[in-house]
Amino acid sequence: MEQVEVLVIGGGPAGMMASLSAVKTGARVTLLEREARLGGQLIKQTHKFFGSYKEYAGVRGIEIVDKLTFLLKEQEEKGKIRILTEAELVLFYQEQTLGYTYKGSLRTLKAQKIIFTTGASERMLPFPGNDLPGVYAAGAIQTLMNVNGVLPGEKYLMVGAGNIGLIVSYQLLQAGASVLGVVEAMPRIGGYLVHASKIRRMGVPIYTSHTILEARGKDKVEEAVITVVDNKYKPITGTEKILKVDAISLAVGLNPLGELLEQRGIKFCFIPELGGFVPWHDENLKTSHPDVYVAGDLAGIEEATTAMLQGELAGLVVAKELRYGNLEEQDKINLITQRLKEFRAGPKSEKTREGQIKLKNG
Amino acid sequence: MDNQNRKISRQLTKSGIPTKTDLKPFLPSSKRKRKGAYALIECFEEIPCDPCFSACPFKSVKEFANLNDIPVIDFKKCTGCGLCVPECPGLAIFLINEDRDDGKATITIPYEFLPLPEKGEQVWALNRVGEIEGEAKVVEVKTYSKKNHTTVVTLLIPREKVLTIRHFRRKDQNER
Numbered sequence: 413m414e415q416v417e418v419l420v421i422g423g424g425p426a427g428m429m430a431s432l433s434a435v436k437t438g439a440r441v442t443l444l445e446r447e448a449r450l451g452g453q454l455i456k457q458t459h460k461f462f463g464s465y466k467e468y469a470g471v472r473g474i475e476i477v478d479k480l481t482f483l484l485k486e487q488e489e490k491g492k493i494r495i496l497t498e499a500e501l502v503l504f505y506q507e508q509t510l511g512y513t514y515k516g517s518l519r520t521l522k523a524q525k526i527i528f529t530t531g532a533s534e535r536m537l538p539f540p541g542n543d544l545p546g547v548y549a550a551g552a553i554q555t556l557m558n559v560n561g562v563l564p565g566e567k568y569l570m571v572g573a574g575n576i577g578l579i580v581s582y583q584l585l586q587a588g589a590s591v592l593g594v595v596e597a598m599p600r601i602g603g604y605l606v607h608a609s610k611i612r613r614m615g616v617p618i619y620t621s622h623t624i625l626e627a628r629g630k631d632k633v634e635e636a637v638i639t640v641v642d643n644k645y646k647p648i649t650g651t652e653k654i655l656k657v658d659a660i661s662l663a664v665g666l667n668p669l670g671e672l673l674e675q676r677g678i679k680f681c682f683i684p685e686l687g688g689f690v691p692w693h694d695e696n697l698k699t700s701h702p703d704v705y706v707a708g709d710l711a712g713i714e715e716a717t718t719a720m721l722q723g724e725l726a727g728l729v730v731a732k733e734l735r736y737g738n739l740e741e742q743d744k745i746n747l748i749t750q751r752l753k754e755f756r757a758g759p760k761s762e763k764t765r766e767g768q769i770k771l772k773n774g
Numbered sequence: 775m776d777n778q779n780r781k782i783s784r785q786l787t788k789s790g791i792p793t794k795t796d797l798k799p800f801l802p803s804s805k806r807k808r809k810g811a812y813a814l815i816e817c818f819e820e821i822p823c824d825p826c827f828s829a830c831p832f833k834s835v836k837e838f839a840n841l842n843d844i845p846v847i848d849f850k851k852c853t854g855c856g857l858c859v860p861e862c863p864g865l866a867i868f869l870i871n872e873d874r875d876d877g878k879a880t881i882t883i884p885y886e887f888l889p890l891p892e893k894g895e896q897v898w899a900l901n902r903v904g905e906i907e908g909e910a911k912v913v914e915v916k917t918y919s920k921k922n923h924t925t926v927v928t929l930l931i932p933r934e935k936v937l938t939i940r941h942f943r944r945k946d947q948n949e950r
Binding site for chain 1: 782786787788789790791792816817818819820821822823824825827828829840841842861862863864865866886887900901902903904905923924940941
């Protein structure tokens with residue numbers, strides 16, 4: 413069976429950075445990516461990133477992919493990393509033996525250290541009519557629109573005023589669609605206010621303390637019924653309003669994607685602040701299995717900048733455990749830990765901080 | 775000026791639209807307004823973001839002690855160069871010039887839509903909720919392709935609307 417040193421599962425922002433930092437520290441890496449190209453969710457993120465200018469702030473997600481892909485290809489040419497695209501992990505056996513599909517066949521390999529960066533899946537919202545054609549997850553619309561050049565509707569209702577809901581609304585407007593409104597069950601906007609201001613000045617109303625009641629239509633979405641909700645998120649009768657839309661976009665949160673880890677008996681904790689069931693991990697992203705690490709949304713829902721920092725951290729730690737690098741690596745680890753702490757120091761990261769505390773307490 | 779820990783209005787947290795009170799601490803003195811263009815950073819809540827600091831060649835944006843700090847401009851150092859406008863990931867920086875003799879002002883707006891307007895074109899100036907405030911003339915269109923492809927468009931607007939107009943829409947064929 414094929415033996416590898418470091419196996420990284422998932423070529424999104426966390427996986428790309430994990431691979432790069434492990435390779436730079438001296439380890440040999442194999443990177444598996446399910447899609448045909450690297451980048452994960454970055455490949456549809458046409459907006460400029462927030463964060464520090466020391467990292468990638470001000471750069472668009474789609475441009476970060478190009479930069480990271482270039483760096484990975486450089487390492488690939490040197491023979492330091494093997495990148496397999498359209499390779500999907502399907503099995504996780506004892507003793508770090510894994511099975512993945514590649515070019516129509518099932519292959520197995522054994523890895524000394526594994527970093528899982530499998531990301532998250534979008535949440536669905538229960539309401540009558542949510543099975544009608546025209547109801548999409550916001551990230552799916554973003555993929556259709558920004559990767560495939562397909563606009564699945566003309567008039568949208570966005571459900572959720574977190575960053576994804578606000579950003580996808582803006583990108584729908586850029587693509588020439590109209591957004592008739594953004595509903596948010598919370599009494600305040602969840603995403604960054606600058607994103608909200610951007611769509612407001614283009615005439616998109618944001619309805620806080622509102623939710624979707626129903627999607628109606630014969631064969632596809634023709635209208636959406638929205639309503640005011642009370643402080644317990646219960647709809648208030650008589651406040652219903654009908655919006656004539658042909659598409660409904662759900663931006664109501666993400667769930668970490670870690671079924672294979674769960675099956676393998678790795679410890680999970682239920683921490684709503686981090687997105688639900690997340691693999692328990694320590695400060696260095698090590699799970700309850702000493703050779704398995706996690707980074708990015710799988711380790712708790714956040715965003716791409718922290719995913720990249722976590723990936724970098726996990727790559728370094730893993731390489732160091734394999735006795736690569738020298739004393740400098742510990743300084744780098746401390747620096748990244750510090751950056752993560754800085755990034756999460758604001759009020760918008762309160763949930764993440766609470767989640768981290770719960771994680772620490774197991 | 776201490777912008778940290780300042781309470782923001784309920785209106786802003788519910789709608790993304792700042793009140794006069796939200797805006798006030800971000801504005802320069804009336805004396806400074808008469809001394810050429812200035813950058814107005816409409817970034818009211820603490821978010822992890824600092825490119826405005828590195829964008830300014832004159833160090834007019836105070837260095838961030840914490841990445842989540844709210845940006846603070848030293849208007850004595852701001853030359854009105856406008857380099858920060860395309861850099862802000864939140865498209866929250868506007869360059870305003872009220873230092874004119876004709877009672878008008880210019881506002882430079884980050885604009886990420888195609889097709890771009892042309893210099894001299896008349897467009898609909900929009901306020902913070904997207905309503906038409908009137909016509910405005912495009913006086914400059916600049917794309918920073920080497921940076922991040924955000925185009926900045928400068929509009930000639932009535933001076934009393936420098937805090938009202940925040941976006942614009944190109945006219946349809948039949949509106950021209």
